[in-house]
Each structure stands twice: as structure tokens, then as C-alpha cells.
Amino acid sequence: MIKLFHLTFILLSILSFVGKVILSETHPEVVKQKAFTIAPHVINTVLLLSGFTLVFQGGWLSTEFGWIVAKLLVLIVYIGLGIVVMKTRGTTRWLAFVGAMACFVYIGIVAVTKNAFFFI
Ligand code: HEM
Structure with missing residues (x-):
């Protein structure tokens, strides 16, 4: 379940990154909008947290x-x-x-x- 969450946010993270690069080339003014500056941080924070959760859930630190x-x-x-x-x-x-x-x-x-x- 958490892994699915992790994989979803990996996809969102790369899409938001590539999307932001494309937009900053084609519509630089749009990228300055608040949504485009905040959303990637939210996505990447959730991605990190899901990764950390998987580390503990899978007991990876003891292996x-x-x-x-x-x-x-x-x-x-x-x-x-x-x-x-x-x-x-x-x-x-x-x-x-x-x-x-x-x-x-x-x-x-x-x-x-x-x-x-x-x-x-
Ligand atoms: C760009 C960032 C990341 C990418 C592209 C990524 C990619 C992936 C992928 C593809 C899997 C699935 C592996 C599988 O099912 O065999 C996975 C699982 C996992 N990731 Fe990430 N990950 C990222 C960030 C992180 C971070 C920051 C952590 C935490 C330190 C983390 C910890 C884990 C753990 C523990 C698993 C589960 C492994 C398992 O139980 O099989 N990931 N990640």
C-alpha cells in the first residue's frame, strides 16, 4: 500500500519537474504562480516521507x-x-x-x- 503511494509520488514528482522545465521554457510567467512553486515541494515531501516509512516498514535498517x-x-x-x-x-x-x-x-x-x- 505504502509502496504504491511511493510509486505514485515518484511519478508525480518527475512529471511536475519535467512539466515545470517545459513550462519555464514556453510560458515562464506561468511557472512563477504560487501553485507551481508550492506543489513540487508538497509532492517531494510526501515522496520522502513515503520512502522513510518504507525503510522502517520493511525493516531495512536491520538488513x-x-x-x-x-x-x-x-x-x-x-x-x-x-x-x-x-x-x-x-x-x-x-x-x-x-x-x-x-x-x-x-x-x-x-x-x-x-x-x-x-x-x-
Ligand atoms: C527520486 C526518488 C525515488 C525514486 C525514483 C524511488 C524509486 C523507488 C522504486 C521504483 C521502488 C520500488 C522498488 C521495488 O518494488 O522493487 C522504491 C521502493 C522503495 N523506496 Fe524509493 N524511490 C525514491 C526515493 C526514496 C527515498 C527518499 C527513500 C527513503 C530513504 C526510499 C526508500 C524506498 C524503500 C525502503 C522502498 C521499498 C523497498 C522494498 O521493500 O522492496 N525511496 N523506490
């Missing part, structure tokens, strides 16, 4: 939890790159965007494989 540490570290990079995306324009913005997407995919694969080094 193999390296993958959760990896998820959290890359999540911090993802958030940082997201800030760069929203604050810059041009090549910097798009490089940060590609980096953020790579982080997101990495986090997803780590969640499924439970292995931070799945690529080795």
Missing part, C-alpha cells in the same frame, strides 16, 4: 541497507541539479537536466535491484 544510503546520496545530487535547472538557462540548464534524469533513473534501478553497484 542490507547500503542501497538506501546510495539512494539518499544520489537524491541530494538530484535535488541540487534540479535547483541548477530551475535557476539557469541554455547549455548549463540542459546539462543539469540530463544529469538530474540520470540520477532519477539510477535511484529507480537501485530501488529495484537493491544494489548500489548494479552496473559492475
